[in-house]
Amino acid sequence: MHLERLRFKEINLADPFFDSLKAGYKEFPIWFAKKAEDFAYVFKNPQGTIDGFLYLKLENGPVSDTKPPLPSAHRLKVGTMKINAHGTKLGERFIKKIFDHAVFDKVEEVYVTVFSHHSPLIGLLERYGFHAAGTKESPNGTELVLVKQMKAAHADVVLDYPLIRLHDKRAYLLALHPQWHTRLLPDSILKNEDSDIVQDISHTNSIHKVYLAGMFGMEALRRGDVLLIYRTSDYQGAAHYRSVATSVCVVEEYRPIHSFETRDEFLTYCRPYSVFEEQELQRFWAERKYPHVVRFTYNLALRKRVTRKVMIEEVGLDSSARWGFMSLTHGQFVNIIRKGLTDEGLVIYQA
Incomplete structure (x- = not known):
């Protein structure tokens, strides 16, 4: 478009x-x-x-x-x-x-x-x-x-958009490899100019997203859970500096791939908001390699990238943990978005 x-x-x-x-x-x-x-x-x-x-x-x-x-x-x-x-x-x-x-x-x-x-x-x-x-x-x-x-606040993921309701909600870090991150979220969020977020007109700049993954534990996701999107290293430098938190999203729905009765039902659900091409989706359906299907809203881009180094040394994330899909405490999530210069007025902390 x-x-x-x-x-x-x-x-x-x-x-x-x-x-x-x-x-x-x-x-x-x-x-x-x-x-x-x-x-x-x-x-x-x-x-x-x-x-x-x-x-x-x-x-x-x-x-x-x-x-x-x-x-x-x-x-x-x-x-x-x-x-x-x-x-x-x-x-x-x-x-x-x-x-x-x-x-x-x-x-x-x-x-x-x-x-x-x-x-x-x-x-x-x-x-x-x-x-x-x-x-x-x-x-x-x-x-x-x-x-x-x-x-x-309306206590609803879509009605509240772009507000993020943190009170009594769980927060997770979700890692994306660079090639998927580029497709899923506008590249402007990795630039330093605030105005790039406003001026970005790429086709990826949409509210709803569908993503498929195979990481352990994702079956726990429920509507309203908060996701901190973490772009893994592009190997053009040390991961401590090249791996960064970029965005905040809110889960609309989690579905295991086996909940779709037919391939056409699966494609109809994923196609409008997925970053994957038609042939990729068909292959994912056939292979069942990525059993977790997550639909979420893309709420906020962090105005400042928060590196893996900062999240370990200043926020206290475990450097030995597997940073694919992992739980964040309320304090860790808030600390990270503050370091990302996010407008805290868009985060609801209390009921």
Whole structure:
């Protein structure tokens, strides 16, 4: 899927994709022209025409043109979001991009206005914790105002996303070899620039992931368990410095491979979110070499890599243990994410 970050002046307003926006918002062409130097995310299909558009804007203060008004806050407004759905996961990718910006800019909430007849879009937003907070009247009609409070907890993995609920949850380290890590998570998380996390537009930058592994003990995983992703050494230097913690994820579901009755059921479950190619998945099914199938949400990238050396010498992890899949204490996990300069406001410590 070809997602680009472009200035408005680089985007073809004559593309038929924008026809419905022009019809729904009479002022849209004038607004579009005024945004010439601003950036938006654009998804183009293989034919080169547009199938998705996302514009985000930071705001400070109250929002007075809604009923009821929204109180003063540091907000991210989803100025425009439109998707032509063709069975892709583009909507979820846009949601991920919205939350990437929200986390990076440390906003208190995100809001969007949408007409009630756009029920698929409303359903998508509600799935990730947006709720109706009022209406907005304009010459174009009445729109719903949907708000996502970034630190509101719902006690649900997906509704809470990207929040991480640590209270009464177990934490584990999950090691990935570099070749799988590169496929599973955006390479930007291994760079030093914070803004790379926001600007990354790779196809791997999605909310949900499915991973297969064969490490002992993974059958203990349950919904809500927290995973610290650990990229093993690429052997370009000492493992003490080249092996690093990179990300935090939350388990949605664990399934043993034998719980799938047929190959097609297995492929249907894994294919949309897996890092593995179709032929790899078919081979895994035939060989049963990787019996553990884990689906999880990709919540946070650590802004600073935490090396194996630091985790041993400063956090107290056992250097003699097998760092494939292993349990972490509450204190060890918190210590590591603090060293990774993660926004602790996104971690719920108490009920």
